[in-house]
Amino acid sequence: MKKGIQKIETVSILGLGTMGHGIAQVFAAGGYRVRAFDEVPAARESLHARCQENLNTMVTARMLKRSSVATTLSRMEVFDSIEEAVDGSDFVLEVVKEDLAIKKKLFSFLEKCVSPSAILASNTSTFPMTKIAARLAHPQRCVNMHWFNPSHIVPVVEIIPGEKTSPETLATTIDLARRIGKTPVHVQKEVPGFIVNRVQAAMIREVWDLWQRGVASAEDIDLAVSGAMGFRLSAIGPLQVCDFGGLDVWSKLFKELTPRMTSGVRVPSKIQSLVDDGHFGTKTQKGIFDYTQESLEQKRNERDRHFLELAKLKQNSKSPAMGCLV
Numbered sequence: 001m002k003k004g005i006q007k008i009e010t011v012s013i014l015g016l017g018t019m020g021h022g023i024a025q026v027f028a029a030g031g032y033r034v035r036a037f038d039e040v041p042a043a044r045e046s047l048h049a050r051c052q053e054n055l056n057t058m059v060t061a062r063m064l065k066r067s068s069v070a071t072t073l074s075r076m077e078v079f080d081s082i083e084e085a086v087d088g089s090d091f092v093l094e095v096v097k098e099d100l101a102i103k104k105k106l107f108s109f110l111e112k113c114v115s116p117s118a119i120l121a122s123n124t125s126t127f128p129m130t131k132i133a134a135r136l137a138h139p140q141r142c143v144n145m146h147w148f149n150p151s152h153i154v155p156v157v158e159i160i161p162g163e164k165t166s167p168e169t170l171a172t173t174i175d176l177a178r179r180i181g182k183t184p185v186h187v188q189k190e191v192p193g194f195i196v197n198r199v200q201a202a203m204i205r206e207v208w209d210l211w212q213r214g215v216a217s218a219e220d221i222d223l224a225v226s227g228a229m230g231f232r233l234s235a236i237g238p239l240q241v242c243d244f245g246g247l248d249v250w251s252k253l254f255k256e257l258t259p260r261m262t263s264g265v266r267v268p269s270k271i272q273s274l275v276d277d278g279h280f281g282t283k284t285q286k287g288i289f290d291y292t293q294e295s296l297e298q299k300r301n302e303r304d305r306h307f308l309e310l311a312k313l314k315q316n317s318k319s320p321a322m323g324c325l326v
Helices: 020-029 041-045 047-060 067-074 082-086 100-113 167-179 196-212 218-233 238-245 247-260 269-276 293-316
Strands: 010-014 033-037 076-078 091-094 119-122 142-146 156-161 183-186
Touching: 010 020, 010 082, 020 033, 020 047, 020 067, 020 076, 033 082, 041 047, 047 067, 047 076, 047 293, 067 076, 082 100, 091 100, 100 119, 119 167, 142 167, 156 167, 167 183, 196 218, 196 269, 218 238, 238 247
Parallel strands: 010 033, 010 091, 033 076, 091 119, 119 142, 156 183
Antiparallel strands: 142 156
16 A cells, blocks of 8 residues: 555544544644544534634644634534545544444444545554454554544654554654654554553552552642653653663662552552542542532643643754654
8 A cells, every 4th residue: 555645635533532623633733634523413513612722722822823723623524424524534543432342343344434545543542453453454554543632732642553554554654643743653562552651550550559558648649740750751751861860870779669669450449439439530520639610621721731831842842852753
């Protein structure tokens, strides 16, 4: 299959929930025609309104010209079926429920709907493309393109080929990510969770354990991590943190500390109790912290403003951390 970047004109986004609407927005802002679908009518009907809110925030942050908002929104079209949404598309990205069976079924269906040259991509954060495309006739055109929430702001996108993904598919997807202003990271081996989620899971396991044992309050744990580790990681990566700190120092710290850290594989009881009681976090307005609708909107707006300020710093930085790691 030959599908150069110059041949990508129309992109389809399937799934318009927490991340999908922002992804659609990014492609539209990058100049691509976007054909979108979600099985939930409310998600389809609210796409433009949610994206306009995102775009307005970016205008306020002086990352976008007011005149480009209407143009971006005009490039997105919503359809009532998958078949309509992928008709004539050159690049299809699914952002559906994180369920392997659902994704495999969707890809099998898509293979019958799209042109032979169209690339099929998944935003999965867990499953290798080798498994998703295992029974497809043309797995060489399939690739994982893993975004991060909020997808319209976070710069990095992980690109992970499957065992049968062609070099052309990989190269085109990496180039496409660059064209829409993202920083593609080529993950060369299919490991569950890829890079970022594996590192995040290791950290979350430890902070959940610290909270479970009452070492510090949830507020202070967040303050410590965001104000120290997070502060440093906003400028340089963890491996360079080790270099600056000294590998001799970090080696001693590793030997001394890791045997005393949690290595459990069970969800801590305090977290599991919240889940069992239906308290999932911001989506239910109660989790480790409590939220009202007003405080949630305020927190989300504060988060996005801070992320946008970081994104502006990244855009203006010549640090190697901003380079494409491919």
